[in-house]
Amino acid sequence: MGDFDADWLRLRAPADSRARAADLPVLLRPHLPKSQMLRVLDLGCGTGSNLRTLAPILGGPQAWLCLDADDDLLARVTDETRAWAQASGLDWDATDQRVTRAEPHLRCSIATRRFDLVRDLSALPLEGIGLVTASALLDLVSETWLAGLVSRCAKVRVPILMALTYDGRVAFEPALSLDREVIEAVNRHQGRDKGFGPALGPGANARLAILAAAEGYWVEVRRSDWRIRRSERELQTALIRGWSRAAREESPASDAAGIAHWETVRLAAVERGCSRINVGHRDLLAIPPRT
Ligand SMILES: C[S@@+](CC[C@H](N)C(=O)[O-])C[C@H]1O[C@@H](n2cnc3c(N)ncnc32)[C@H](O)[C@@H]1O
Incomplete structure (x- = not known):
């Protein structure tokens, strides 16, 4: 089991899905292969939530290859996608691991x-890929890794769509x-090594925009902030506890009591149903130059 357990990914999924920039997949569509199978590479796929968001919007024939280093998460992609397909009125073909919809047409296998993005970046299977995508991954990666990606x-001129990169802005109410x-302190903590080298954390999206533009990509960035509702107490509680822990790890011992008090007051507001939190994220679409 890695650092991202399936319960956490399930907890964040509704906030993720409300936050994502709806127009970027629409801007992407004309740059995808016409009337052929769209092959998609999903990096750090977790349990497959990026696939479940994007595939129905993109439509048509698609083949997704979902990569992750965590076997436990990968093992859940099929079950979670089948449950989602059934709940969304889509057809699920268990033999071919395929979601289909008649109108508008979708046939997505x-x-x-299992793929370690750090160790095996040079072996990323980009041959024939029409879209490289990831969600909630980029803030973990280092400058060197991102430049390599x-x-x-750019060498194979593939479009890139990176969703839900944390950008360091958090606003609380009250x-x-x-x-x-x-x-x-949390944002300093975000720069710690998450396995990819020193993490870009809140600066990752801006670095991607610069690196992609330098390769001739046309880049579009949107805000995709989590707007966490008063009713989403479990998600708020998990975030506040995690932030409090990270802030204490980054701060002098003399600040620990103050941060612990901050956590107690915040959690009490969540319990009373009067807490709302906005967490800044960015989505980025990069379209390669024409040949
Ligand atoms: C925050 S989760 C996002 C998961 C999913 N994309 C989503 O939006 O729900 C980050 C994912 O990156 C994966 N990951 C972290 N380091 C990795 C590595 N070195 N190689 C492959 N996957 C990795 C984790 O296992 C986890 O599934």
């Missing part, structure tokens, strides 16, 4: 592969005087 994508200090 799904394969998963962009240069590989506000507390310690909010800013805690989030600044």
Whole structure:
């Protein structure tokens, strides 16, 4: 089991799906292969939520290869996608691991592969791929890794769609005087190595925009902020606890009591149903130059 368990991915999925920039897949569509199978590579796929969001919007014949280093998460892609298809009125073909819809046409087959993006970046199976995508991955990666990914994508002129990259902005309601200090500490913590080298954290999306533009890509960026509702108590609680822990790890011991108090007051507001949190994210679409 890695750092991202399936319960956490399930908890965040509704906020993710409300937040994503709806127009970027629409802008992407004309740049995808026409009337052929669209082959999609999903990096750090988790349990497959990026696939479930994007595939129905893109439509037509698609073949997704979902890559992750975590076997437990990969093992859930099929079951979660089948449950989602059934709940959404789509057909699920268990033999071919395929989601279909008659109108508008969708025929999407799904394969998963255990793949370590750090160790095996140079072996990324980009041959014949029409879209490289990821969600909630980029803030984990390093400058070196990201530059390597962009240069590989540029060589084969493949479009890139990266969703839900944390950008460092967090706003609480009601506000507390310690909010800013805690989030600044959290953002420093985001720069710790998550397996890819020193993480870009909140700066990842801006770096991707620069690296892709330098390769001649046309880049579009949108805000895709989580707007977490008062009723989403479990998600708020998990975030506040995680932020409090990260802030204490980044701060002098003398700040620990203050941060613990911040956590207690925040959790009490969640419990009373009067807490709302906005968490800044960005979605980025990069379209390669024409040949
Ligand atoms: C925040 S989760 C996002 C999962 C999914 N894309 C989503 O939006 O729900 C980050 C994912 O990156 C994967 N990951 C982290 N390091 C990885 C690596 N070195 N190689 C492959 N996957 C990795 C984790 O296992 C996890 O599934």
